[in-house]
Amino acid sequence: MKTTIKDLARELGLAVSTVSRALNGSYGVHPETIERVRQKAMELGYIPNMGAQQLVGKSSKLIGVFIPEFEFEATPEFMEFFPLLHQALRSFGKDAILFSIPYPGDTGKTGSRLNEWIVMRNLEGCLFLPPFSTNHPLIRDALELNIPCVNFADALGPRCSIVNSDDREGGRMAARYLAEKGHRTIGYINGPGHLHICRERYAGFCEGLAEFGIAHSPDQAAEGDFSGTSGGKAAHMLQSTVDGMTAVFCANDLMAMGAMSAFAQEERRVPQDLSVIGYDGTFFTAYVYPPLTTIRHPYERLSTKAVELLMELLNGGTGRRVVIPPAIMERMSVSQRELGM
Numbered sequence: 001m002k003t004t005i006k007d008l009a010r011e012l013g014l015a016v017s018t019v020s021r022a023l024n025g026s027y028g029v030h031p032e033t034i035e036r037v038r039q040k041a042m043e044l045g046y047i048p049n050m051g052a053q054q055l056v057g058k059s060s061k062l063i064g065v066f067i068p069e070f071e072f073e074a075t076p077e078f079m080e081f082f083p084l085l086h087q088a089l090r091s092f093g094k095d096a097i098l099f100s101i102p103y104p105g106d107t108g109k110t111g112s113r114l115n116e117w118i119v120m121r122n123l124e125g126c127l128f129l130p131p132f133s134t135n136h137p138l139i140r141d142a143l144e145l146n147i148p149c150v151n152f153a154d155a156l157g158p159r160c161s162i163v164n165s166d167d168r169e170g171g172r173m174a175a176r177y178l179a180e181k182g183h184r185t186i187g188y189i190n191g192p193g194h195l196h197i198c199r200e201r202y203a204g205f206c207e208g209l210a211e212f213g214i215a216h217s218p219d220q221a222a223e224g225d226f227s228g229t230s231g232g233k234a235a236h237m238l239q240s241t242v243d244g245m246t247a248v249f250c251a252n253d254l255m256a257m258g259a260m261s262a263f264a265q266e267e268r269r270v271p272q273d274l275s276v277i278g279y280d281g282t283f284f285t286a287y288v289y290p291p292l293t294t295i296r297h298p299y300e301r302l303s304t305k306a307v308e309l310l311m312e313l314l315n316g317g318t319g320r321r322v323v324i325p326p327a328i329m330e331r332m333s334v335s336q337r338e339l340g341m
Contacts, residue, residue, distance in 0.1 A: 003046040012040055023122070041119045060122035063089055063310065065096045066138060067129045068103035070227075077297075080282060081129055084303035092311055097121055101138055103131070114141040125149055125310050131195050148313035150306045154196045161309040162321040165297040167197045170326040171204025172211075174249050174277050174295055177328055179212040182337035183247040183275060186214075187238035188221040189231055189259060191251045201251050201279060220245070224255045231255025232262035239266065239274075246337055247275035253285050253294055260288065260333070271335035281329055290332035298324050 005023070009016045014033070022029045022037035040046075065085060067078045086096045099117065117123065125148035132139055133153035142149045143157045150161045178186055188205060191198040206216045220242050224230030231250055235258065238245060250256035256278030260270050268274050270290060278285060281296020301324050309322065 003041075003044040005046070007044065008037065008040055008046055011044070012036060023119075038120060042116045045115055046119060060124055061094050062121055062123055063094050063096050064099055064117060064121065064123045064126045065129070066099045066101050066126060066132060068131060069100045070103055077130055077280060077282065080297075080299045081303055084299055085127060085307060088304050088307035092307065094124070094307075096127075097123070101132075103136070112137040112141050114138055114147075115145060118145065118147060123147070125314055127306055127310065128152070128155075131197060133196055135194070148310060150310045150313070152302065152306070156321055157319050159313055159319055161313060161319045163302055163306045163309060164321065164323045165302060166323050166325045167200035168204035168207075170279060170295040171201040171206075172208035173204075173326065173328050174279070175205045175208025176211065177293075177330075178247050178249065178275065178277065178334065179209060179214060181247075181275070181334055184214055185242065185244045185246055186216070186220065187235075187242050187245050187248040188216065189234040189238070189248060189250040189255050190221060190223050191226045191255070193223055198251055205249060224251075224258075226252050226254060228254045228258035228261070231258025233258075235259035235262040236266070239263070239268070245274070247277070247334065249277050249279075251279050253278040253280045253282050253292060256292055256294070256333075257285075257288055260292075271333050275334040275337075277334055281326075285329075286331070293331045293334045294329050295326050296329045297326055 005019055006016055009019045012019065018029065018033065019037050022034045023041065065082060082098070089096050126142060128139060128149065128151040130152045132151055134140065134155040139151060139155045143155060143160055146159045148159050150163060152163060154162065156162050186209070188202060190202050193199070202221070209216050220238070222234035222237050224234045231254060234255065235248060238248065248259055250259055256276050260276050263270055263274055270276050276292065278292050278294035281294045285292040285294050305322055305324065309320070313319065
C-alpha cells in the first residue's frame with residue numbers, strides 16, 4: 001500500500017500540515033524536524049504527489065537529469081545533451097539537477113536510490129540519458145514509482161515516454177554509404193551486445209548491406225565497451241582476422257577514434273588503406289585527423305522533444321514514443337574504392 005502524508009504524520013506524531021511544510025522546505029519548520037520527516041519519508045518509501053503539489057502552487061520546478069558513470073572514459077553524449085536539455089527546461093520555467101549514476105549498476109533486487117532522491121530534492125520529473133534502459137535498476141524504479149520521466153532507450157510506461165534517434169536507420173545509413181563508396185568487406189565494432197541501441201545499429205547495418213547484396217558474417221564483427229581502448233583492441237583483432245577488409249564501422253565515435261589510433265600504430269593509413277566511420281556525431285569528431293565521418297544524432301531535436309514529452313506527462317499526459325532520424329556527417333575518414341580492388 002502506498003504511504004501517504006497522513007501515515008508520515010502518524011508515525012512521527014506531528015500534524016499533517018507540519019509534515020507537508022517540512023517536505024516542501026517551507027519557512028518556519030525547525031531543521032531537525034525537516035530532517036526527521038525526510039528520513040521517515042525515505043524509510044517508508046513515501047513519494048510526493050506531484051500533481052497535487054502543482055495544484056497548490058508548491059511545485060519544486062526541479063527536474064532530475066541522470067547521466068551514466070562508467071569506470072572508463074566518460075560518455076561524451078553528456079556534453080552534447082545537458083546544455084540543450086537545460087535550455088529547453090528553462091523555457092518551461094524548470095531547472096535541472098544533475099545525478100551521475102554508476103552504469104550498469106546493481107542488477108539485483110536492491111534497486112536504486114531514486115526514491116530517496118525524489119523525496120530529498122522534491123523532483124517533479126526525471127530525464128534519463130543513454131544508455132539507461134529497462135534493464136537498469138534506476139529505470140525499473142522509475143516505472144514502479146510512476147514518476148513522470150523520459151528516457152532515450154526503450155522504457156515505456158503510463159508515466160514514462162521515450163524519444164529515440166532511429167538507431168536501426170542509422171546503421172542502414174552507414175552501410176549504404178560505405179557500399180556506395182565501393183566497400184564490400186567491412187568490419188563492425190559493436191558496443192555491449194545486451195544494449196538495445198547496439199542491437200538496433202548492427203541489425204540496421206546488416207540490412208543496409210543486404211540492399212547491395214552483401215552478407216555480413218559474424219566473424220567480421222567484434223565487441224567493445226564504447227571506450228576508445230576497446231575500439232583499438234577490436235580494430236587490431238579485425239585487422240588480423242578479416243581478409244581483404246577495407247573499412248570499419250564503429251557503434252560510437254570513441255571506438256572509431258580508438259580504431260584510427262590502432263591503425264596508425266600499424267602504419268595503416270585512414271582513409272587510403274582503411275576507411276572508418278563512427279556513430280553519435282559528438283562535436284570533437286571534427287577535430288581528429290582525418291576528421292571522422294559519423295552518423296550524428298539530432299541532439300537539438302531530441303533534447304527539445306524530450307522536454308516537451310516530459311511537460312506532457314507533468315500535465316497529465318500518457319507515456320508515448322517519438323523516433324527522430326539521424327543524419328550522416330561526411331568528412332574525410334572514408335575513401336572511394338573502385339570495385340574489384
